[in-house]
Amino acid sequence: MNAIYHNMEPFVQYLQIEKNASPYTIQYYQQDISTFHAFLEKEALRHVEEIDDGVIRLFLTELYDMKQSRRTVSRKLSSLRTFFRYLEREEVVSRNPFGRISLPKQDKNIPDFLYQEELEKLFHASDLTTPLGQRNQALLEVLYGTGIRVSECEQLTIGDIDLQLGTMLIMGKGRKERYVPFGDFAKHALQRFMDSGRKELLDKSGETTDRVFLNHRGRPVTSRGIRTILNKMVDDAALTIHVHPHMLRHSFATHLLNEGADMRSVQELLGHEHLSSTQIYTHVTKDYLQQIYRNSHPRA
Incomplete structure (x- = not known):
């Protein structure tokens, strides 16, 4: 999965220059992409074109097994969708495997406030x-x-x-x-x-x-x-x-x-x-x- 790491730095520049993303947002993108990259290596998947709906479902199952909240899972999917949209634009991949994956419905947490x-x-x-x-x-x-x-x-x-x-x-x-x-x-x-x-x-x-x-x-x-x-x-x-x-x-x-x-x-x-x-x-x-x-x- 060298294609992911080789494109991480240009993707960060894209976020900084074209998207005006904050350092915190970029940090989350890097963390989310690294999590997915580690998952792919563990599953011995070596080419980005091998990523399909089944692989993504397996990734989601692992996240939920790790007790990740719906909000966190939704953020990771959103990060990966943006990253692969960028790879598709740069013609690194032929399609965005996350393009058809819907984000999980988030729990509506009522915010805490002080009286x-x-x-x-x-x-x-x-x-x-x-x-x-x-x-x-x-x-x-x-x-x-x-x-x-x-x-x-x-x-x-x-x-x-x-x-x-x-x-x-x-x-x-x-x-x-x-x-x-x-x-x-x-x-x-x-x-x-x-x-x-x-x-x-x-x-x-x-x-x-x-x-x-x-x-x-x-x-x-x-x-x-x-x-x-x-x-x-x-x-x-x-x-x-x-x-x-x-x-x-x-x-x-x-x-x-x-x-x-x-x-x-x-x-x-x-x-x-x-x-x-x-x-x-x-x-x-x-x-x-x-x-x-x-x-x-x-x-x-």
Whole structure:
């Protein structure tokens, strides 16, 4: 199956240049293709033209035997379909064996979100007299106040933020830009951190960077670092729930919809390409409305 590995590098260039794919997306493509390549080697299949519906069904069976979720299996199939479409375009294969394979129906998981009381405890967990406390507060206010992804927050630079207008320029998936507004709480937290705490952290590294959020060494914080920071804030707030950064994005969308925001506006704020990605939050708001009805209506 040398044809797969020999075409991996040109395929990555195709994703970068023609598709404007993010590094995370490219990483998933590489992982998914490598998984399929390992499967083919294990089955002693040596030519791409040997890949037919039977081979793909065997591959799917192996994925399900490994307890892979429908979402993961669907992503792998989508990656392989795109890869073989590229190989077909480059005339490496005569047909795309994944072209007729339908993606498995995905489970509709209702997103986790934080209630207002839980958020309030988080917002009061930071020591604002310290650089790290100021950073943590600003990070929390930005993630909840804008609904941006953790990867987008990681890449945020000083030049992306307009404190006067209360907006930030976000580079989203597929390198699509969007402007996202933020409120006074995020504005004040960012102003305090950039005027004070950020400068102290930057002095520790002796380096210069335009990234907004820094780690304790004064270097740009990573997505993994943001998760670690949030976990510590949860411990400091004495919350007994598991919180991951994406829950703040879920909370942002859910609370907007609960307060009457229209779906299209929330879609634009989140940077969703398709409305269907935003509609999952209606399941949460329906549950919320039913709860309000049961608690409030005398005949409920």
